[in-house]
Amino acid sequence: MSIREGEICVSNFKTSKGHEPLDTIRRTVIALTAAGALLAVAGQAGAQSPQPVSSDPAVVTQEREKTMKSMGDAMKKISAYVKNEGGTIDGVREGAATIQQASHKIVPSLFPADTGIGKVKDSEAKPEIWKQWPQFQQAAQKLESTSAELVTVAATDDRAAIAKQFGQVGQSCGGCHDNFRQKKE
Numbered sequence: 303m304s305i306r307e308g309e310i311c312v313s314n315f316k317t318s319k320g321h322e323p324l325d326t327i328r329r330t331v332i333a334l335t336a337a338g339a340l341l342a343v344a345g346q347a348g349a350q351s352p353q354p355v356s357s358d359p360a361v362v363t364q365e366r367e368k369t370m371k372s373m374g375d376a377m378k379k380i381s382a383y384v385k386n387e388g389g390t391i392d393g394v395r396e397g398a399a400t401i402q403q404a405s406h407k408i409v410p411s412l413f414p415a416d417t418g419i420g421k422v423k424d425s426e427a428k429p430e431i432w433k434q435w436p437q438f439q440q441a442a443q444k445l446e447s448t449s450a451e452l453v454t455v456a457a458t459d460d461r462a463a464i465a466k467q468f469g470q471v472g473q474s475c476g477g478c479h480d481n482f483r484q485k486k487e
């Protein structure tokens with residue numbers, strides 16, 4: 303649309319003022335090119351918008367549970383270090399990275415609509431997730447930030463600081479589960 307407008311602009315200049323306003327035409331062309339570039343950027347951003355891991359709800363749920371389990375395993379590794387029960391600082395660093403990476407997948411790809419309790423057999427995802435989406439998003443963001451901080455703290459060898467931040471991450475897991483996960487009996 304903007305390009306059509308541009309063409310009209312250019313031909314208007316030509317008919318009314320002959321060769322004189324070449325500079326204006328050039329500026330118009332530059333402006334149009336910039337607009338085109340902006341559109342292209344907007345298009346790319348659109349292409350990167352949230353995509354579920356699959357269009358099959360059962361596959362999404364499997365992938366979600368796998369990701370959650372990987373975070374659970376990571377928490378165990380970190381806990382073993384924090385409690386001095388045979389864990390290592392490398393385990394902490396690995397675990398923190400796993401959680402941090404997984405946290406970024408929660409909202410964009412692991413919880414598309416219609417993939418919870420009543421829709422997918424054995425899912426523990428409560429319908430409140432989709433009714434209170436902003437709160438759910440916040441709970442995911444909380445884990446993104448607390449786990450990022452854990453990655454930073456884990457770069458040190460400071461067991462007390464790691465223990466403290468590990469507690470923050472644990473609260474971020476629990477904060478979401480309390481509201482949005484219905485544990486199977």
Ligand code: HEC
Pocket residue numbers: 363366367368370371373374377401408417418424425426427428438441442445471472474475476478479482483484
């Ligand atoms: C933003 C919300 C949210 C956060 C944050 C979150 N979880 Fe979950 N988690 C869920 C939901 C919802 C389910 C149920 C998913 C289902 O069964 O469909 C779940 C399920 C699980 C499960 C069970 C998986 C299975 O096999 O059924 C484990 C283990 C788990 N989470 C661990 C964690 C750990 C550890 C953390 C923190 C490091 C965490 N979760 C953070 C929402 C969250």
